[in-house]
Amino acid sequence: MAQQQLIRIGTRxxxxxxxxxxxVRARLMAAHDLPEEAFAIEVISTSGDRILDRPLSEVGGKGLFTKEIEQALIEARIDIxxxxxxxxxxALPDGLEISAYLPxxxxxxxxxGRAAPTIAELPPGATIGSASLRRQAMLKRMRPDLNVIIFRGNVQTRLRKLGEGQADGTLLAMAGLARMAMTDVATEILDPESFPPAPGQGAICIESRIGDAEVAALLAPIKDAPTTIALTAERAFLAELDGSCRTPIAAHARVGGDGTLSLHGMILKPDGSEMHETRxxxxxxxxxxxxxxxxxTVLDAAGPGFFDGWAG
Structure with a gap:
């Protein structure tokens, strides 16, 4: 991409x-020796940011955080x-692809935790706020006595709600806190073996138009191969399950130094009463x-009807 051409980055x-x-901008600047002025960060409001009073499963699922940004990409109002x-x-909109993952x-x-520093130490019947069906289901499996409520909003909103006493604790991704230099707010770090992450958790991806050679050349130096491989496996697991925000699904893939890939996948019923996993x-x-x-493998283990009624 010519240096004089403004590179427009779309984001929430x-x-x-x-x-x-x-x-992303900093990595592209370093890779191509470009000044910050070569980029414009375009903020695009999404439905997921605006609708905060209902679970995502009731209003359209994951696409609510991407569709307006993807429309801007389709209309060439942004480049990436x-x-x-x-x-x-x-499934992405026609003409678009995930073209790069960062490390x-x-x-x-x-x-x-507000009432206790760890989940195990929470008093019986404590209230936990979370917008994630995966986190809700795993919490209920660990502690069936907990009262789990919907906590929507960005990190700052959820922490504010916690501070106001709307819940005794909440769960967040370590990656997001790390990117905002806020890891000190965590009172317990959960073991990914027993509390595996959402597919794709911790990875930034870049979406672009299929066939855009200039953008492909721009992104090539910042693509991370191990993350690409791991996310390929996790997203294939998700696709096989037809996964969305309506289904509690966890997956964690890791690339070894010997060229091997290991994947831990899990599905749960929303109330945590039943779980199936595979490695x-x-x-x-x-x-x-x-x-x-x-x-x-997990679908076969769960049997027919495991997903029935989850979309409500």
Whole structure:
């Protein structure tokens, strides 16, 4: 992309989203020796940012955080879009693709406790706020006595609600806190083996128009191969399950130094009463197949009807 041409980066307007867009800009500046003035960060309001009084599953799922940004990309009002990978639907709009992933941040979830520093120490019947069905289901599996309520909004909004006493604790992604230099608010870091993350958690992705050679050349130096491989497996697992915000799904793929890929996948019922998980290992070249097979494995274990009624 010619240096004199302004590179327009589309993003949501939250503090975390802006931090992610700024990281993409900084990496592109370093890779191409470009000044900050070569970029324009375009803030685009999404439905997911505006609708805060209902669960995502009731108003359209993950696409609510991306569709307005993707429309701007389709209409060429922006050149690239920066997203949290876990917000991305498995099927993208025609003409768009995920063209790059940055190196992945910490995948773990953290607990921020007001009534107690850890989930185990919470008093019986404590109230936990979370917007994630995955986190809600895993919490209920750990502590069936907990009262889990919907907590929507960005990181700052959720922490404000917690400070106001609307809940005794909440869960957030360590990656987001790290990108905003806020990891000190965490009172417990959860083990990803027993509390695995959402597919794509901790990874920033860049979406662009298919066939845009200039953008492809721009992004090539900042693409991270291990993250791309891991996310290929996790998104294949999600796609096999037809996963959305309506379904509690967890997946964590890791690339080993010997060219192997390991994937831990999990599905749960929303009330945490039933869980199925699988672990698969293979070569990195088979990342998509590993994800697909893992998805079929947990579906077979769960049996027909496991997903019935979840969309309500």
């Amino acid at each position: 307007g939250s503090q975390l989203a802006l931090a992610q867009a700024s990281e 879009a920066v997203h949290s990978s876990k917000d991305m639907a498995t 992945r941040e910490d995948v773990r979830d953290v607990f921020i 698969r290992t293979g070569v990195v070249e088979d990342a998509e197949m590993i994800g697909r097979l893992a998805g079929r």
